[in-house]
Amino acid sequence: MKTSGMKNKDNDKTAAANAGFGPALTEVASSPHLVESGRTTRRMMIDVLLALVPVAGAAVYFFRWPAVRQMAICLAACLAAEALFALMRRHRPPLADGSAAVTALILALSLPVTAPWYTAVIGSVAAIGVGKALFGGLGMNLFNPAMVGRAFVMISFAGALGAAGYQDPGSSIDVMTQATPLTAFQQSGVSAGLADLFLGRTNGSLGETSALACLIGGLFLCIRRSAAWRIPAAMLAAAGIIALLDTGLGVEGWTAAHHLFSGAMLFGAFFIATDPVSSPLTPLGQIIYGAGIGALVMVIRLFSGYPEGVMFAVLLMNALTPLINRWTIPTPFGGQ
């Protein structure tokens, strides 16, 4: 009785407010009842940039000055391309959201330190232009822009960016005179030391050599929830299981741990696969997506001519993301 009285009174007040007689004290906002969470694109991108600091730091520590140069070229080219394509559409260049800077750094860190300057520039323009702007800008792209750029230059300049391109026998930096651990293992069965792989004292793309740095940055991203933890977890689990099945307790000193710590596995799991635009939204979808990438990486490593497959695995699963989203729509509370 009392409640119904209250209700009537409330209704009267709302009606009065609607009629313009005074402020409505009990007006109820329409759903969804969102509270400003501060989870803006800019905050997420700044998180990613912070998480990349240890990775970039390790790259500079191991590869010295050329690593800085590579990141600077990619940053300048990506930001310029972002501004150019925004101006072509008569938009204000959205440089402040940080997404172009993230794409630039991930692209730079996924290239070998020996990559010629033009590959970094062309890769950056392809990443922002073909990977992002052509689809309608940030949030509309089907594929991870950095990986589109990398695939473009990787296929274009296979000589400079393929397995052989990583090695520079005349380099004054020790690790650069060696083949990458995955190439050495694939071609001559030479196994790398686990400690070297973990710390990063091996040749490889700038950001991928140090498993430790990738783990630190990646865990930070997951704790800040700027990356969906299910994707790296499922990817590493799937890759680890397949690696265990393949190597058992270790073939010629190459174990499942070697598989996880070598190549771009950790860098890809935490920084590339977790791109919020090109990965699925639903929890189950993220697990399927992550596991698919992990499995594809291992298939490419074990059965193809390429020593490493994170880039192609991510691009392939990106293509499936809309389908995965559709398959895994969760049942709403009370739904059938």
Add this chain to the structure above:
Amino acid sequence: MSTPSAAQRFVRGILPENPVYRQMLGLCATLAVTNNLKSAVTMGAAVLFVLVCANLMVSLIRHWLTPHLRIVIFTLTIATFVTVADRLLAAFLYPMSKALGPYIPLIIVNCIIICRCEVCAAKQGPLTAVADALGQSLGFALALVSLAAVREILGTGMWFGFRVLPAAWPDWVIMVLPPGAFLTFGLLLGLANWISARRGGKEEA
């Protein structure tokens, strides 16, 4: 609706109704043979020969065509001239014939030709039909050459096999591979649409 004259047919085929950029026909061949200018020009010439001959022949026999048999007649006519073109290429330009592979015989199923037989040659006189064939095949050749020019110079630094860019040019291998065909075609199509939008779509429809 008045039937277009020979001159109108000819002009329309080149840009306003360009078979590739406006009608989006014959894309399989367009994407497949445009990784260098030589094969693009050869393909354009072969299509020109087949289209002119087929249009002329169909136009001459248009009064005897019956509706339910016309497609078969078109196909047989086209196949005849495609065979001629294919054997001529094999006889006089053997390396090019090898390089183009199945794409010359596949002109038989190129939609542009059957489309022109149906739209123009089966309804209008021989002069208009030939003008139409010339316009459409020039439009097709123009599209092939524009694609091939972009792909060959980026992919190899050359045009018609002659070095245009300095030897230091890093070849963008992807441009001569199938992905380069799709990327270039998409970008040029976007450019064509942008130009026609800027001109206010005066020549639409």
